[in-house]
Structures are given as structure tokens and as C-alpha cells.
Amino acid sequence: MTAPSLTSEPQTRPVVRLRPKMDPRRIRHGFPWAYANEVVADRRTKALAPGTLAVLEDEHRSPMALVTVNPNSKIIARVVDMDIQARVDVDWFAQRLSRALSLRERLYDAPFYRLIHAEADGLPGVIIDRFGDVLVIQPNAAWADSRIDILAEAAMQVTGATTLIKNAGGRARGLEGLDDVTQVLAGQMPDAPIPVPMNGATYMADIAGGQKTGLFYDQRPNHALTKTMARDARVLDVFSHVGGFGLAALAGGAASTLCVDGSAPALELATQGAAAMGASDRFTSRQGDAFDVLGALGEEGAQFDIVICDPPAFAPAKAAVDAGVRAYERITRLAVPLVAEGGILVLCSCSHAVDLDKFRSACVRGIGRSGRTAALIHTGTAGPDHPLHPLLAESGYLKALFFRL
Numbered sequence: 130m131t132a133p134s135l136t137s138e139p140q141t142r143p144v145v146r147l148r149p150k151m152d153p154r155r156i157r158h159g160f161p162w163a164y165a166n167e168v169v170a171d172r173r174t175k176a177l178a179p180g181t182l183a184v185l186e187d188e189h190r191s192p193m194a195l196v197t198v199n200p201n202s203k204i205i206a207r208v209v210d211m212d213i214q215a216r217v218d219v220d221w222f223a224q225r226l227s228r229a230l231s232l233r234e235r236l237y238d239a240p241f242y243r244l245i246h247a248e249a250d251g252l253p254g255v256i257i258d259r260f261g262d263v264l265v266i267q268p269n270a271a272w273a274d275s276r277i278d279i280l281a282e283a284a285m286q287v288t289g290a291t292t293l294i295k296n297a298g299g300r301a302r303g304l305e306g307l308d309d310v311t312q313v314l315a316g317q318m319p320d321a322p323i324p325v326p327m328n329g330a331t332y333m334a335d336i337a338g339g340q341k342t343g344l345f346y347d348q349r350p351n352h353a354l355t356k357t358m359a360r361d362a363r364v365l366d367v368f369s370h371v372g373g374f375g376l377a378a379l380a381g382g383a384a385s386t387l388c389v390d391g392s393a394p395a396l397e398l399a400t401q402g403a404a405a406m407g408a409s410d411r412f413t414s415r416q417g418d419a420f421d422v423l424g425a426l427g428e429e430g431a432q433f434d435i436v437i438c439d440p441p442a443f444a445p446a447k448a449a450v451d452a453g454v455r456a457y458e459r460i461t462r463l464a465v466p467l468v469a470e471g472g473i474l475v476l477c478s479c480s481h482a483v484d485l486d487k488f489r490s491a492c493v494r495g496i497g498r499s500g501r502t503a504a505l506i507h508t509g510t511a512g513p514d515h516p517l518h519p520l521l522a523e524s525g526y527l528k529a530l531f532f533r534l
Contacts, residue, residue, distance in 0.1 A: 142213075143183045145174050145198055145206055146190070153187035156194055156208065160520045161248045163196065163206040175200050179271035179306060184213045197253075197272030201306040207253040207270060217276070222283035225251045230287055233259075233514055241325045242514040243346045244288070249516035249524055254301065257284065258342040260323045260334055263292040265342040266314070269301035281314045292316030296342055300445065322398055324405060328353045329380035331405040332371055333398040347511040348373055348439065351475070351529040354507060355435065356381035358473055362434035365389070365426070365467060367419050367460075372399030374437040374475065379408040387433075388414045389422045423463035436468050437475040439529075444480040453483050454491045461495025465534065474503070474532045481526035488528050496532065507531040 146169045147153060156163065163185060168174065177183065179199040184192050185206055195213045196206040209217060229250045233242045244264070245257035254270025264284055268274040281293050293314040302309065322333035325344055330352075334343035355364075355374050359381035366375030369388035376399065379386050388399045396414040403412035415422055419440065438460050444453025461476060468474050474496075478488045485508070496503045509529035510517075518524045 142195075143173065143177060143181065143198075144186055145169070145177075145183050145196065146186045147188050149188045151188065153191075153193055155520075156185065158520070161208045161253055161518065162204045162521075163208075165200075165203050165205040168205050170200075174198070174205075180273075180275035182209075182217060182272075197270070199271040199305060202271070202304060207248075207272065209251075209253060209272070219279045219283050219286070222252075222276075222280050223287050226283055226287040232516075236513055239326060240288075241327060241346070243512075244284075244514075246515045247518075247524065248521055249518040254305070255280070256342070258344070258346065259288065259290070260325060260336065260343065262290050263294065263316075263319060263323060263336060264288065264290045265294045265296050265336060267296045267299060267302075267342065269299060269305065269307075271305050271307060274302075274305075274307050277314065285315060290315075292319070294318065294336060322401065324402075328356055328377045330356075330372075330376040331402050332373070332376060333401045333405070334371070335394070335398060338394070345370065345373060347479075347515045347527050348477070348529070349512040349514075351477070351509040352377035354509065354531065355437065355473075355475060359383040359435060363432070363469075365431075365433040365436045367423060367436070367438045367464070368440045369399060369414075370395050370439075372402050374439060375399065375412070376402050376406065376408075378435065379403060379406060379411055383411065383435075385411050385413070388412070389419055390414075390416065391418055392416075420460065420463060423460070423467070427463065427466045431467055432469045433467055433472065434469050435473045435475070436464050437477070438464050439475075439477040442480040443478070444482045447482045449480075450482050450487070453480050454487055457483070457488060457491040458495040458498075461492050462499050465496055465499035465501050468501075468534045470534070472534055473506075474534055475529060476532070477527070477529045479527050481523045484522075485528050489530060492530055492532070496534070501534050503532040503534050505530060506533050 177198045183198045185196045194208045195210040244259045255273045256267035258265045295312040297309045322335045325332045336343040356377040359378035364378040364383045364386045367389045369390045375386040375388045443456040476492045511527040
């Protein structure tokens, strides 16, 4: 099997075709994927190397879009351009990156943000997070992984970044049949956490050994709202990672913050962040299983003015939805007794398979079964550096519910 051509001439590109009776309007109206059961799976299509550029046609052989093909994936074709003559080269990548950068520079006054959010930024399966002069790239689709060199060249050209890291962790790469080998593409791997200013707090991003790209930018607006409510508050941040909500609360004048997480390295980074803010005297941490710690705090009679639970995805796929919904209800029931009268409970979900209605219902059941009443005062989503593809529900994964109990 030959490697996918990076510079194939438009007239020599292979063709993949929708099956008979498959409605082509969805693709023509902007939906970015074609699934394996929607495409004619003949020998030529199955023989294409993952990442090959091809022309997607409808059943009547009318061209619809330029796609990349991965016969090993359930998402067999990803739309990269509606112009079937487009050349996917360094200039093509640079144009998409420049468009994405122009939005982020309007949104933020410092170069710390998600630069590329996959399909919504016109680069299917690609995630790029920026930490000043360092870019962390997750090429989670075969087409981008096979073109990582020209993608990296374009990213350096557009941003002026000096260090580029290819992060190969995560479930998505496995679904595409890709390796899990992280690489330094330019510069050197940072030998210490990178301080990231956000919402008046300082977060320590561990590019080399942290989760995902080192920091979660998506919760920025929800951190900001928590900050505005935090003056003189006692705050509990559960599943805190490097202190996302807790450090924002300290920046807002919280009287105290307790961060709870199962990862000792993550809590150490949170501790370093609090120190960098000059807030060590108001910061404590507790390592352990979140469910166990919540139960223990309840037995201790602990009370907080703001309690936040921001767990990892309890339902990473549709098969886990029922179990995930039960887990969200359980975490709510454990958190509610810790919230003082008139206090705020913030419950978050990053499970794209659990939609907002299911998540909200689970949280409301948990509150009600705990014997409390609540008002939902805000429903939050990811920040604008995580744009939503309007036809791709999966890109709207983050939900944050703010209740006053």
C-alpha cells in the first residue's frame, strides 16, 4: 500500500461515491463527514491508503467535495474543501490557520488559547493549543497525521511559534488506526510547566506529561463566571485537574479553595499556580477518588459557598450513556449536602454522548433526591476558541450548569 500523496494533481485523484439512495444534500449543506455505511465500499476504495485525497460523488457521479479517505475508520471520508480542485499544500494550511488566528487575536490579548478546533476551523480532526511560543498539535485523523510536516511548517509560518509538539495521546487516534508516539517537531520539549495567565489566575501547563495538551482552555468562560461570584467564598473544586475553577475563584477573592483530584502531579501544578498568584495561604488540596472524598467531606459536615464538579467524560461513547447519566446523578447527590444555604453548585459534563437535556435531568434528579430545591442561574458552554460546527453535534460537548441551592 502506497503512502497518501501530498501533492496529487486534481485530475488524478481517486473517486469515492455515496451509495444509491443516500441523500447528498447533507454534504452539500456543510456536514463534514461520510460514514463507512454511506459509501460504496468497492476494492478501489478499500485499497486507498489512510489519508488519501479523493473526490466524493453522489450516486449520479456528480462531484460534491474534496475529502480525505480512511478505509480503517467508521468516518471513512472527511470533507476538507468544497473545491474539488483545491491543492492541500503549505499555503492551503496557512490560509486556514490564518483565519483561525485572526479570530483568536480578536478574542484574547495574550497568546494562550485553542488555535484550531477541528472541523469548526476547517481542519477535520486537528486540535492545536497555543501556549505562547509553544504549539501542541493533536492530529487525530489520518489525513493530518500523514501531512504533519506541512501542517507544522504552516503553523510556524503563521504564528511565529518556535516550539511545536505533536501530541499523540487520546482515544480518537486509536479509532483512526494511528500510533500513540508523541514527537517534538520543532524546538525543544519544555523542561518545566508553562505559566498560563487566564481570568486573573495563573495555571501551570505541563506540556510534557500532563493530560491532553497540558491545559483545558474550554472552561475559560465558566471559570470567569465562578470568579465573579467567589469574593469571600469557601470554594470546593472537585476533579480540579490543575486547579481550573479553584484558582479562578482565588483570583476573584475567595476566602479559601480546596482542590480535589485523583492525580498528585495535577494537584502539585495547582499548588504551584496558587503560589505564583500569591494565594498559597488560601489554597489547600486533597488527593483521592472524587466520590470517596465527597462522601468523606459530607461525613465531616463540611460546608462550602461554591462547589464545582468537573469530571472527565462519564460517557465517552453512546454505549456508556446510561451509566454516565447515573454517574452524573450520583456525583450531584454527593455534592449537594456540601453546599451551604444559598450557595452555588456548578456541575459540568464533557460527554458529547450525553446531551444537555439528559445531563440537566440527571443533575436535577440528584438535587431533588437530596432534599434541596434549586434555581438554574446559568448554562455554560465552551469558550469561543472552541467554535461549534453547526451541523456536528459532537463539537458541542461541554455543558456547565450553575445552580443556586
